[in-house]
Amino acid sequence: MTHKLMILPGDGIGPEVMAEIRKVLGWLESDAGIAFDIEEGLIGGASIDAHNDPLTNDTLEQCRKADAILLGAVGGPKWADVEYNIRPEAGLLKLRKELDLFANLRPALVFDALVDASSLKPDIVKGLDILIVRELTGGVYFGEPRGIEDIGNGQRRGFNTQTYTTSEIQRVGRVAFDLARKRSNKVTSCEKANVMESGKLWREEITALHGSEFNDIELEHMYADNCAMQLLRSPSQFDVIVTDNLFGDILSDEAAMLTGSLGMLPSASLGNPGSPGLYEPVHGSAPDIAGQGKANPLATILSLAMALRYSLNEGQTADQLEQAVQVVLNAGTRTPDIMAPNCIEVSTAAMGDALISQLQKSKAEAA
Ligand code: NAD
Numbered sequence: 001m002t003h004k005l006m007i008l009p010g011d012g013i014g015p016e017v018m019a020e021i022r023k024v025l026g027w028l029e030s031d032a033g034i035a036f037d038i039e040e041g042l043i044g045g046a047s048i049d050a051h052n053d054p055l056t057n058d059t060l061e062q063c064r065k066a067d068a069i070l071l072g073a074v075g076g077p078k079w080a081d082v083e084y085n086i087r088p089e090a091g092l093l094k095l096r097k098e099l100d101l102f103a104n105l106r107p108a109l110v111f112d113a114l115v116d117a118s119s120l121k122p123d124i125v126k127g128l129d130i131l132i133v134r135e136l137t138g139g140v141y142f143g144e145p146r147g148i149e150d151i152g153n154g155q156r157r158g159f160n161t162q163t164y165t166t167s168e169i170q171r172v173g174r175v176a177f178d179l180a181r182k183r184s185n186k187v188t189s190c191e192k193a194n195v196m197e198s199g200k201l202w203r204e205e206i207t208a209l210h211g212s213e214f215n216d217i218e219l220e221h222m223y224a225d226n227c228a229m230q231l232l233r234s235p236s237q238f239d240v241i242v243t244d245n246l247f248g249d250i251l252s253d254e255a256a257m258l259t260g261s262l263g264m265l266p267s268a269s270l271g272n273p274g275s276p277g278l279y280e281p282v283h284g285s286a287p288d289i290a291g292q293g294k295a296n297p298l299a300t301i302l303s304l305a306m307a308l309r310y311s312l313n314e315g316q317t318a319d320q321l322e323q324a325v326q327v328v329l330n331a332g333t334r335t336p337d338i339m340a341p342n343c344i345e346v347s348t349a350a351m352g353d354a355l356i357s358q359l360q361k362s363k364a365e366a367a
Contacts, residue, residue: 002035003312006066006276008043008059011079011088012285013295013348014072020297020352021070021304024321027356031363032317039066043095044074044088044285054091060098063276068311069095070304071280076287096136101269101278102168103175104134104248105306108235108255108265113329114338117260120232125258130238131183132255133176134248136269138168139198141245162198164244169205175270176242177214186218186239190227190247202244224251231255256282263296263337266303268310277311279303293347296335298325301355324358 005025009018028034041047041059048054054074063069074088084090095101110118110128118125143161151157173189180187189206191199203221210219222230224247230237231254243251256265265282281299289295302325309318332343333354339345346354 002037003314004065004067005036005038005307006063006069007038007040008063008069008071009040009046010043010072010074010285011045011076012073012287012290013283014044014074014285016290016293016295016348017281017297017300018070018072020348020355021300023352023356024301024304024359027359028317031360032320034314034317043071043091045076045079047091048079048082048086048088052086054086054088055094060095063095063099066276068307069276069278070300070307071095071278072300073281073283073285075285076290095278096269099275099278100137100271102135102137103172103270104136104252105175105179105268105270105310106132106134106252106256106265106282107267107306108132108252108259110259111264111326111329113326113332114260114264116340117338118258119260120235120258125235128235128258129183130235130255131179131240132248132252133172133179133240133242134252135164135168135172135242135244136248137245138164139245162196162244162246164198164202166201166205169202170209171272173206173209173242174213176240177210177217180217180240181214184239185216186220187214188220188222188227188238188241190222190224190241190243190251192224192247193221194223198244206242227251228254231258261296261338263299263335264302265299266306268303268306270310277307279307279311293349294336295348296337297348297351298335301325301352320359320362321355324355324362327358327362328354 009015039062043055074092079088108130110125115122115126140160140162143163146160148158176187191202193199193203262283267282269278305318305321308314334343335351
């Protein structure tokens with residue numbers, strides 16, 4: 001079976017980290033017997049430069065036909081003054097909206113070798129492996145009515161609307177419960193049911209879904225503010241956290257920082273079964289280090305592992321890739337962002353090469 005991939009390198013360090021993905025895909029084809037049909041397109045500033053549009057409809061159509069989309073990053077100072085509706089980020093938002101990517105998966109995984117990079121004490125974060133599932137296409141960021149209105153007497157009123165429907169809650173809940181079944185069988189659902197009707201509905205619908213389809217999974221409800229505290233106090237209590245767009249935005253960034261480095265954080269955005277998933281590092285285009293060979297490609301490589309697991313049904317290969325990352329880190333191979341005493345600093349390309357060598361070594365040992 002040939003997997004159809006769409007690669008969108010984007011801007012800044014995007015093309016640099018994507019070059020390492022190309023190396024890994026090349027190795028998977030030549031040495032792991034996995035066939036890919038790869039197309040590449042423009043997004044963000046690169047697409048604005050070429051087409052005055054951050055994501056053309058032609059590129060969007062190519063994305064629709066893929067099994068998975070791998071994206072680098074978009075944006076940078078060069079496009080800071082372009083019109084709001086064609087700014088680089090608009091290309092990414094269009095892609096998420098058009099493909100109805102409603103579930104955003106943000107793992108927070110602490111590799112043993114990087115335990116000291118966290119701002120929390122090593123004994124609190126050692127072995128941490130949690131997954132935040134954030135609803136991505138509904139809630140207060142999209143709800144109507146919204147706006148700023150003049151209410152007289154020199155006063156203005158800003159307003160947004162938090163809305164969720166049964167089906168919006170159920171579909172993201174289903175993703176979270178399904179994932180928990182493949183992990184440690186626990187889902188923590190976060191909202192503010194104590195003060196928000198949308199939160200009350202969220203809790204009721206998640207409870208009903210659990211009762212009807214997932215009562216083999218442990219379900220816990222938690223207010224989002226308590227979750228924010230618990231993530232710092234005792235993060236290992238969590239397995240999968242499912243929450244709405246707004247709380248997910250905040251909690252996923254908080255959880256990410258438990259792991260220490262932006263250069264290590266992958267993400268996935270999933271839609272309905274059968275539609276392509278979007279896989280991208282959490283970091284941006286890092287203009288301050290672009291073109292210098294300093295970017296850490298591991299966030300993007302770990303995003304590829306998520307694509308193999310969630311869109312391409314190649315879970316075993318995803319495990320191998322993640323294990324190779326672990327071994328390379330244990331050996332002290334580090335890009336500048338994760339450099340530590342007694343380690344060896346390497347470039348973006350050398351990190352990719354180290355990973356390929358490790359994959360090759362593991363293959364030889366297994367033979
Ligand atoms: P950033 O994530 O690009 O960079 C923040 C800091 O982290 C920088 O010091 C950078 O050098 C470092 N960093 C990021 N990724 C790294 C990596 N892989 N290896 C080593 N160091 C890394 O965030 P920013 O500086 O706020 O934004 C820069 C541009 O990226 C802006 O135009 C922003 O809009 C855009 N952005 C895009 C995305 C996306 O494409 N999904 C996400 C966030 C920001």
